[in-house]
Amino acid sequence: MPRRYDPDRRQRIIDAAIRVVGQKGLAGLSHRTVAAEADVPLGSTTYHFTTLDDLMVAALRQANEGFAQLVAARGALTDPHTDLAAELAALMGEWLAGDRTGVELEYELYLAALRRPPLRPVAAEWAKDLADLLAPRTDPTTARALVALMDGICLQVLLTDVPYDEGYAREALGRLIPPASP
Amino acid sequence: MPRRYDPDRRQRIIDAAIRVVGQKGLAGLSHRTVAAEADVPLGSTTYHFTTLDDLMVAALRQANEGFAQLVAARGALTDPHTDLAAELAALMGEWLAGDRTGVELEYELYLAALRRPPLRPVAAEWAKDLADLLAPRTDPTTARALVALMDGICLQVLLTDVPYDEGYAREALGRLIPPASP
């Protein structure tokens, strides 16, 4: 029995959990599947994350950070001279492009919060962080509505097979933003 | 072994499934839990619904009909002389009031479609039906956006502990509706 002293094991388990959820869905997440994916014994996953909820919280938190990085990379979002609606629509386009593993994972964990109280604060935090980021460009209420509409549009794209229409998103988001008072 | 000839058994199983999901969540749904709730033997649930997906489709379809009735009861939605945004906001208020078992069930099944392809058409149908109903009051694109925003607002209310704010919903929905051209 080799392999001892594995300092980043906890992190590797979280990464494995994210891969598992991305590939097999939240229903396919178990201590065992994660252990297999992370190539660690079963006891190791139960040691670091007593409850599956614990593991989900860690995974959702990490997924949130990934999204936050995507947002941060798009610095134009906070630049008051850009078209906010267009920037948000483009952000969604970028997020929804390519394989949607990341988006699906984010939403699946996000929505799991509906039934799993421990996830609720993390899910709420995601919405709040994005709204807080947007608030300076408009106002807190509008920011909340923008986040809600983005959620709804993403959901429609994920649940129906309608492809993402950036022009439509930009138009709809734009209507939510009250005209500037120069 | 009494109890033979039970004509509405299929329907009773669907009702039981809805109660199970409402009480224990989608994760608590199994052939056995439904059988227990409907007070029928295990073999009966597997006979009428070979796959759990089959059962979920039936349950989601029924939940959709329940929502459709709620909408139909609010005839003012199709009356062009009413304030559409206000009507929609009031509809959401009514739906989210009281115990949220119905809403949670609807969304949980709705969102399960993310990973269960058989559910997708039923979920898409829900969004489409509502959008089709709203389209005559504005235009198809605006109707889609209204549905998306409603989805997003409901989700925010369900996932965070922020109470439903009808005034906010009305204001946001109103902004999506382009001014009438008299």
Place this chain on the structure above:
DNA sequence: ATCCCATGTGTACGAGCGTACATATCGGAG
């Protein structure tokens, strides 16, 4: 240098699951 405890490992148990299937029943078609 010593020792302790956080960390890592292997195994076992009982419960619940989907599924399959042999058998029983009986409404309604003929």
Place this chain on the structure above:
DNA sequence: CTCCGATATGTACGCTCGTACACATGGGAT
């Protein structure tokens, strides 16, 4: 009246799951 196929029932198999626990190990505090 007869009979057939849709419906109903009970049981069993093999699997995965969460959980618990006894034991091994070695990094770092002392």
